[in-house]
Amino acid sequence: MRKVFILCLFIIGLGFAIFNFKGLATRGTYDSIVLDFREDVPAAQIAGKLSAIAQQYHVNPFLNSEFSIKDNVYIVKGDANLLNALKKSDIAKATESIEPNYIYNAYEVPNDPHYTKQWNLRSINVEAAWEETKGSGMTVAVIDTGVSRVPDLKDTKFVKGYDFVNDKEEADDDNGHGTHVAGTIAQSTNNGYGVAGIAYEASIMPLKVLSGSGGGTVADISEAIKFAADNGADVINMSLGGGGASELMQEAVDYAYSKGVVIVAAAGNENRNSSSYPARYPHVISVAATGPAGEKAPYSNFGAGVDISAPGGSETGKILQETIDYQTGEPVFAEYQGTSMASPHVAGVAALVKASGVENPDEIETVLTKSARVVTEDPLNHFGAGHLDAAAAVKFAQKGQITFRDFFRWLRENGYLNLRFWFDGGAVALLPKIAMVLGSYILAWFLRNYLPGWSWSLSGGLIFGSSGLFFLRGFYVFDLPQWPFRVLGSSIPELGNAVQGTIALNPIFASVLIPLALIALLLGNRSWKWFAIGSGIGVASCLLVSAVMMPNVMWLGEGLLARSFLIVNAILCYGLSWLSMQGEQKTA
Amino acid sequence: MSINVTGTIERKGLGPGTWAIVTEEGETYELYQGAPDELLKSGVKAKIKGEVRDDVMTFAMIGPVLEVKSFKVVD
Numbered sequence: 163m164r165k166v167f168i169l170c171l172f173i174i175g176l177g178f179a180i181f182n183f184k185g186l187a188t189r190g191t192y193d194s195i196v197l198d199f200r201e202d203v204p205a206a207q208i209a210g211k212l213s214a215i216a217q218q219y220h221v222n223p224f225l226n227s228e229f230s231i232k233d234n235v236y237i238v239k240g241d242a243n244l245l246n247a248l249k250k251s252d253i254a255k256a257t258e259s260i261e262p263n264y265i266y267n268a269y270e271v272p273n274d275p276h277y278t279k280q281w282n283l284r285s286i287n288v289e290a291a292w293e294e295t296k297g298s299g300m301t302v303a304v305i306d307t308g309v310s311r312v313p314d315l316k317d318t319k320f321v322k323g324y325d326f327v328n329d330k331e332e333a334d335d336d337n338g339h340g341t342h343v344a345g346t347i348a349q350s351t352n353n354g355y356g357v358a359g360i361a362y363e364a365s366i367m368p369l370k371v372l373s374g375s376g377g378g379t380v381a382d383i384s385e386a387i388k389f390a391a392d393n394g395a396d397v398i399n400m401s402l403g404g405g406g407a408s409e410l411m412q413e414a415v416d417y418a419y420s421k422g423v424v425i426v427a428a429a430g431n432e433n434r435n436s437s438s439y440p441a442r443y444p445h446v447i448s449v450a451a452t453g454p455a456g457e458k459a460p461y462s463n464f465g466a467g468v469d470i471s472a473p474g475g476s477e478t479g480k481i482l483q484e485t486i487d488y489q490t491g492e493p494v495f496a497e498y499q500g501t502s503m504a505s506p507h508v509a510g511v512a513a514l515v516k517a518s519g520v521e522n523p524d525e526i527e528t529v530l531t532k533s534a535r536v537v538t539e540d541p542l543n544h545f546g547a548g549h550l551d552a553a554a555a556v557k558f559a560q561k562g563q564i565t566f567r568d569f570f571r572w573l574r575e576n577g578y579l580n581l582r583f584w585f586d587g588g589a590v591a592l593l594p595k596i597a598m599v600l601g602s603y604i605l606a607w608f609l610r611n612y613l614p615g616w617s618w619s620l621s622g623g624l625i626f627g628s629s630g631l632f633f634l635r636g637f638y639v640f641d642l643p644q645w646p647f648r649v650l651g652s653s654i655p656e657l658g659n660a661v662q663g664t665i666a667l668n669p670i671f672a673s674v675l676i677p678l679a680l681i682a683l684l685l686g687n688r689s690w691k692w693f694a695i696g697s698g699i700g701v702a703s704c705l706l707v708s709a710v711m712m713p714n715v716m717w718l719g720e721g722l723l724a725r726s727f728l729i730v731n732a733i734l735c736y737g738l739s740w741l742s743m744q745g746e747q748k749t750a
Numbered sequence: 751m752s753i754n755v756t757g758t759i760e761r762k763g764l765g766p767g768t769w770a771i772v773t774e775e776g777e778t779y780e781l782y783q784g785a786p787d788e789l790l791k792s793g794v795k796a797k798i799k800g801e802v803r804d805d806v807m808t809f810a811m812i813g814p815v816l817e818v819k820s821f822k823v824v825d
Contacts, residue, residue: 338766339765377780377782377806378808380807405815461812499765
């Protein structure tokens with residue numbers, strides 16, 4: 163029996179190790195090899211060795227530069243085969259080292275003088291993305307307060323837009339918001355002036371729907387969405403929101419989606435647990451905002467509907483672009499904050515992804531979310547799929563291998579149908595949950611001689627004790643608190659921290675106390691007794707898995723203390739269940 | 751639907767900024783365009799009679815949009 167137990171632990175540990183395997187460390191590329199001869203080897207001998215190499219391997223060794231003579235550093239063209247051959251040959255004895263001449267790439271750092279203040283662009287890793295694409299050929303519609311051609315948009319391409327507020331073709335900005343948003347997407351970059359933008363070779367389509375004081379009607383916004391879809395926009399950015407559900411607007415969104423347009427919108431600035439409209443419509447990517455340290459921005463909406471997060475700035479660091487002054491209308495470099503600022507980051511990267519060859523809006527959303535940097539502890543869905551990563555998104559897009567649609571996505575798509583439900587696939591770490599359920603059954607199996615058979619009450623107890631109905635933890639109903647689902651989706655040990663939505667277990671719940679109380683109360687009842695016993699075994703499994711994989715207990719920290727606490731209580735739970743079974747007739 | 755809101759006028763710093771009224775219960779309403787200048791001063795306590803505009807979206811996204819019909823400054 164001990165062997166079986168050790169085997170089970172081994173399998174769980176192995177599974178955990180495989181899931182965390184990141185592959186071999188990344189290596190650089192090279193097409194030549196460096197030979198660094200020892201300084202004490204006479205020049206004539208080096209010349210002899212070099213000509214031997216030249217003859218034997220048909221290569222032409224050359225000095226790296228005129229400064230290499232003193233150090234005897236020579237280069238030969240060649241690959242891994244030549245490298246291995248040289249290392250094994252007797253030439254190696256005369257050298258200090260023979261190694262690949264790795265090629266170092268300088269990232270594309272633009273020459274815009276204020277680029278150094280744009281922490282937001284570095285945090286989305288845009289420099290490495292620019293090596294692949296700058297969004298050339300893409301059109302991003304900015305549905306906002308209009309866009310004015312400030313000096314740092316001079317080199318930016320524009321296509322025809324429209325002013326739906328004043329019903330005219332020129333969609334100039336009379337507020338500053340829209341110009342700022344357009345700047346994040348495609349500010350003129352590498353022009354030696356001002357700041358940078360993300361997809362700076364893409365074109366901007368300015369669509370004015372918000373007045374100078376910042377409000378606009380659902381009717382105008384819906385028309386602007388249709389205009390963008392009919393006039394060749396690839397991406398729509400809507401840094402706006404509010405109001406209620408509108409069929410007119412949903413229809414416009416569906417229309418644009420059916421024409422292959424990627425639609426991105428701000429999650430809203432009310433610090434509540436649902437995205438605003440239009441971000442919560444199906445086929446709209448809802449963007450929450452983060453501050454300079456990657457933390458949730460204090461104002462940002464979160465929870466239901468949030469798909470991804472991007473820099474929106476906070477009091478500790480805002481987003482800098484060139485725009486117009488709200489009062490004078492003159493060009494000015496201004497720092498803004500809001501989910502309004504986060505959304506154009508995603509719209510800009512969506513343009514980069516589409517420019518990399520991914521056409522379908524669903525696939526573009528998949529690329530953005532799958533390539534995002536996952537935030538491991540995100541129980542309230544502050545970050546959606548994680549932090550936006552432009553370089554990872556572009557690399558992922560170029561692989562062109564988005565063939566699978568996962569189960570959670572399917573759930574979410576279907577939940578979206580009536581605009582009431584939403585599902586956060588990232589809320590549950592699946593592997594530990596499976597280990598907990600399996601573990602509880604394995605532990606119960608050890609006691610099979612005492613069991614009257616597998617009953618519903620026993621299974622219920624095992625599940626309630628070990629994992630709970632964990633899939634409910636990611637379930638949201640728009641505009642309602644989410645904690646009831648977290649509670650329903652929690653096992654006994656997790657109940658103590660389910661309402662707050664924290665990660666650390668509450669030691670009162672994550673202990674032998676509740677199974678003890680259940681057994682004391684239910685031991686007299688013939689069938690409920692097995693629920694209590696099952697829950698004891700389940701809790702033991704949950705605590706053991708937690709102790710191995712993620713010991714984290716309130717007041718006890720994440721170290722040895724927490725681990726010991728969990729293991730001791732697991733043993734107590736198991737012992738308690740075993741004791742309660744005594745006196746039962748063997749059924750085996 | 752007409753409602754009465756009593757609270758303090760604040761300038762909210764999202765984007766280029768916007769005007770809002772924050773009630774004592776902590777509810778925030780964004781003031782719709784065309785609100786009188788006498789009202790739009792930070793720190794003013796006011797009682798506003800107005801209409802919530804469900805058909806309006808804004809870049810500030812801080813809460814329901816309140817169109818001011820009439821108002822009274824209170825101490």
